[in-house]
Amino acid sequence: MTAALSPDDRPTTHAGSSAAGAPEPTAPLLACRGVSKRYGGLLALDQVDLEVHPGEIVGLVGPNGSGKTTLLNLIGGSVPVSGGTITFEGRDVTREPAHRRAHSGISRTFQVPRPLPSLTVVDNVAVAAMFGRHRSSRAQALDEAAGILDRLGLTAQAASATSSLTLHERKFLEIARALALRPRLLLLDEVLGGLNPTEAAAGVEMIAALRDSGVSILYIEHNVKAVTTLADRMYVLNRGRNLASGAPADVIADPDVITAYLGSARARD
């Protein structure tokens, strides 16, 4: 409980300075402006700003409960915002239902994988291809799905029930489904969490390859170090607020970030 009153409660300075920093050369693909989410008396997100530019991998980190997944839910549209605006490709999507955002090119994974249990692995992916940005027939969708599973090394599991997959395979199925939507922006929620070092390394490679294929990525991670190797820029959330943002090297050296992480580590112990 004492950690909840730690000194990083004061208004953040870094978020402001980065927003006023060097003008970005491109228009943002995704822009969250003053986004808030209130659950009853709990302010889960408080005036959060975040941008993702075309071709970027942006890391979003923060201690447990800092609002990372909530922000991702708001961007994906599965949860309505309490305040602020979200624009995608310059269009205000704040009030759009999730499926329409999926059609416009925002796709996501779930932190705890949520396969559709009565469908096989390949059908799980085919659903996204059938109903996604480019509606396709069942046969086309199955073809597309098979191709994506091949890229992710899941071909051997294609016809299996999702219940037979390992955690690592389930996380990759999440990514496969998200890719079948042919996203412009991919929201990854701790896709490498819980994986062993070999699997995680393969995951890092895959994420880099995705970016190279033209998909912008907003990448949530609990572990700051994991993000710094991948991200072009990163944001740190703490208790639902912007704490810091910028180049990974600068952000991890930030005293506020260090305090927030030590504070949360103490709270868990």
Add this chain to the structure above:
Amino acid sequence: MPTRLRRPVAVIAACTVLGALLPVVTGTGYPVTLGFQFLVWVVLAVSWNVFSGSAGYPSFGHGVFFGIGIYTTSTLLTRTDLPLPVVVLLSGLVPAALAAAVGAAMFASPRFRGDLFGLVTLALAFIVATVVSNVDVLDGGRGVFVREAAAGTFLANDPVRLYLLALAMAVGTVLVALAIARSRWGTALTAIRDDEGVAESLGVSTYRYKVGTFAVSGGLAGLVGSPQAVYLGYIEVGAVFALSIPLFVVIMAILGGTTTWYGPVLGAALIVGARELLLDLGDPDLAQIVIGLLLVAVIVALPAGIGGLAGRRRVLRDAAQLRPRAVTR
């Protein structure tokens, strides 16, 4: 026709021919009456399953749409000179419109999932029954004599024609269920049943699919209310909107299996057959008890219903076909 539809359509066609031959073989006697009742239950159970089973939204108000179909027919036959086909069509369209309206209102809020959806559909039955029994044009609490009003129509006092109309509707309903199950529409409903949040995130417009399918489901139930009204001859609110009707529909669908298009047909056959056998033994209370026990036994032994047995085999066979390189054990 796609290969994957050929076999089920052949089975349905064969059943249709056999069904149509029944009156030729047995004449206008009791088998035709029993057959009529069975076919009405088939329409109800299969149409319930089209939405409630496929999308995972158990409705306890399916009898409402059936009842509205019955009262649409009785009202139009007694009060207007509309030709019979129009009356039948409207008996489907009116409840479909109500289902669409109720669905559009309810599904706008994520709160009406699961139990709450079931409760609201149950409440709908009471509301509609109250309205019908208080509006003189519809019923007004006195009941309606349909037989006299139907006397001048194609269906007048002819059990075989009623039976054939019900057969056509049952076949049509089963074909609709099959077409939905094997199309992207059916895939959308499966995704909704499995995880609605995921379905949305994968681009499925869950709201549109739910409202649309609920309307189709209610409309099909209303349609078969039309021959039912003529069959009953005299209708009253208490019997038409009895809770036992939606209850039996749910039992049939669950017993037969909600994950296949034909499961509810099996369930309807089993329940109608079991009731008939047990009533022959002479004790209606015993019949209810045995049916209850049967349901419990099936739910314990076969959670996916009787149709689930075949469904499981099919998935495994498809899996074997899709995985040529896998090591077989």
